[in-house]
Amino acid sequence: MNKNLVDQLNKVIDGDVENSFRTINKYSHDASLFEVKPEVVVFPKNKRDVESLVNFVRENKNRRPNLSLTGRSAGTDMSGGPLNDSIIVEFSRYFNHVPTINQGVATTEPGVFYRDFEEKTLAQGLIFPSYPASKSICAMGGIVNNNSGGEKSLKYGKTEDYVKKVEVVLSDGKTYEFKPLDEDGLKVKMSQKDFEGGIYRKIFELVSKNKTLIQKAKPTVHKNSAGYDLWNIWNEATDIFDLTKLWVGAQGTLGMMLSAEIGLVPTTKYREMVVIFLPDLNNLGRIINMILPLGPESFESYDDNTLKLALRFFPEFAKQLGVWGMVQAGIAFLPAFLMMFMGKLPKLLLQVDFTSNDPDELKTKVAKLMKELEPLQLKTQVAIGDQEKKYWLVRRESFNLLRHKIRAKHTAPFIDDFVIDPQKIQTVIPQITGILSKHPEFIFTVAGHVGEGNFHIIPIVDIKNPAVREAIPQIAKEVYKIITQNGGSITGEHNDGLIRTPYLTQMFGEEMVKLFEQVKNIFDPQGIFNPRKKVKGDLKFAMAHIRENW
Template identity: 40%
Template sequence: MLKDELQKLFSVEILDDPETLEKYSKDASIFTISPKVVIFPKDSEDIKQIVKYVSANKLSITVRSGGTDMSGGAIGEDIILDVSEYLNKLIDIDENSTIVQPGMFYKDFEIETLKQGLLLPTYPASREICTVGGMVANNAGGELELTYGPINKYLKSMKVILSDGNEYTLSSLNKEQLNNKITQDNFEGKIYSEIYNLLEENKELVEKARPKTSKNSTGYDLWEVYNGESFDLSKLIIGSQGTLGIITEAEFKLIKPKKHQILLIISLPDLKQLDIVVKKTLEFKPEAFECFDDQTLNLALEHAWDISANFKHNNRLFAYLDMISGKKNALPKLMLLANFTSDDKNEALKQAQSAKEALKGLNLTAEIKETDKNQEKYWLIRHKSFGLLMKYSKGKKASSFIDDIIVKPEFLPEFLPKLNALIEPYKDRMVYTLAGHIGDGNFHIIPLMDLSKEEVRAVIPELMEKVFKLVFEYKGSMSAEHNDGLIRGPYLPEMYGDDVYQLFKKVKEIFDPKGIFNPHKKVDATFEYSLKHMSKG
């Protein structure tokens, strides 16, 4: 038994009981893969020794922390390494930066940073249940990314254990430092040398492949590594889903969050002028610009009593009555939430008022909500509706496969009707809502489906192919925040073309020549393997 052999070598907790293996065979995706053992390392030294063992014994290792990955990135066949049990500490924090271990839950991390009046603004919607390591590994983002940019903008350095079993610090290097690394006669030097040569020899190809959207978490981030002056291998580890190495520490710079927020609610009866509305609103620089559709709103109204339990600034009964008062009115096709922030409340209000004024004459209604009390129900509908959908759709599973598409906002009036037309024929086999980050053109569509039925499972590859083809026609990305994993990895050649895909494969080979890190995800994912491991219930 693998557990017995490992236990003789390592003084760490190792489990292989049926209950544990069942728990770790699933993440938040539609896949099931049962591991052989689950290991809970206590420090970097444990991980280094385990990696060396795995490499010598032709096994594989998948790192896991929160288990909230929606693409199948946190499950694997051999060893699951759960870093959330012990590698979950905030190591250091000062007036503008922090060092944290990968297994620390973001909600706990944020409590500590806010004590210093600081924030890491790239948190995802799963901020209550995800870990910092998972955020980095997936290149995750959320509603504040519109203003503050992706997580790689805030990562100053990281410690990573590579496939030789040694720990390295990765950060931005100048030309002299890069040259020193390249001339090293060891595994680290080999990686620096080969990645540098790959980028130099394929400079035009790499730049041409740069995604045309504001967010992207597919492939490996080749276009961010080297700008001719600085060279930073950590840009490849971000978003790599543990396929290139194991993160043991991350150092972030932090921001000071704004003190006041004013919310502009925009209700659209149709999508005809959506591009104009988005463009005009963005001119006034909202910190966040979110949306949800009429199906989301209808769901919230049907289950208003449940949602009202989450109110913090309102009496529950009054909040409930306020919500259901909207039932008598025709529902808007799309609701947009533009959040304006400033340390000066009057400045935030002025921005919101100016945006509202700019929308005059368009076929819409716009309201300004100045207080937390008046803003609360809109944010709760945006954040809680999917949980309600799961709760009240018995026998159906949240099925993430077209859950994170993105196109430029100016294409939305054309793109969204075409998207709805593609999904419409499948409505008898799934229910879904549409919500997301309208300011980026990033939408989350997570259907609920009965995966015990073969004809329902067959919808997934069929609809994915159609939706991704449409996304690519508009120069979009199949994933802005949720990454490739098992579900989207097979589509990387279609999105980037074979030449760039081969560069991704080469990166994997350079970092992980024996293929020990999280196999069958991202660049070595295949349709055959992924479909074989789709859950059947």
């Protein structure tokens, strides 16, 4: 059947169609703990190819109900978002043209790697501030479709705040543009007697009739990528109706993205980082209240287990700084090595990054923070300019190092992205780590965007151990119960995917999940795009597809 499918697809697209063992194995994985083997992987060359793929599935769906399309770019998703047992549509091979930049807005294709995108924006003194920690390996398609955030989101917001327009192929096999519409523009769209017009009418009716339910369900934390973003589509104060808000973060479940226009911000000239070493969490709430009013660009954290990892594999981290950088990093980390030897590593390390075009403003903010910290008698350090790099390497690269350096154990990201009110960190984090501590099979690290209450807990386990596999859904249910009870989100930037979609009812309730299902049906009535994500999550399917080999 696979050969027949390959032959059929070769007849309808100009791009590549592959189903070799090597290709199938590669696209069975992302950065999650899952393995889902597709039937075939296709590499479309142009818009017509993508339209033809959608039409092929649409026309054959009745005969082959399991036929579907899942878009993919770099494959760095930690939720299983780009995994599917049917057709993978891979964009990084051909949809990777150099982005164009005009008046502070970049037009990009989904297969463009962020590192290449950033090189072009920086050349013009601009940056897309919502890049994730995986900035060196991720692509723009995943950034948009997951509504990614990162270290700068505290100050600048998330991807949803920068997408101006998307060009997409919908389930009727035709290409459309979504962008903000004023009242007159919305009326024009709703008057159309076609598929697009139907979408606008139905979504407008859905958000209008269910306004109270939708606003009540809106997460109150700083960031959220769970569910479909229904609360920001229609801004009644400005009369702007914007379906890009729905599309961004929909994880490719509503159609295929061909391009996006993304806003950029100017880079800043100067930066200073204050590093705070906490022996415990007792004063964390107080420290957060000191820092946030000063307006840091980022406010990050990682725990003693993460720091131990960095020190244990110091050469792998330091070599990224170059020879002189390695020497500098060795000197800078010498106290940490001594603390580890003496068993006195900090429980939590906070890094507070201030940026400005005015160096005096930076000095004033840093001096004020240092003064306010004095009564707590904490160990602190100020890193200026390039001196910050060593700390950012630990924060950004720890997950990649975990994936490769823990011998027989592997990372199992499944409670890796929850968000809570920062004022609740001091009580909630110990509750969550307490749950994990009941399972000695789980070693774990804690890192995150502490200024936003967004934490990444990454367990390290022997995934072949039946006790581990059995415990994963149990732990997830307990953790998400605590998160929802505290008004949080189960995912701030990594999205739902295979791993969290089954828990959306726990977070939002049945009524809201039914609205999500209506949205999916409005855009994709045949279920062509990326099944088991956002709606109709299947925990049994997910647990049956946990990978065993790396």
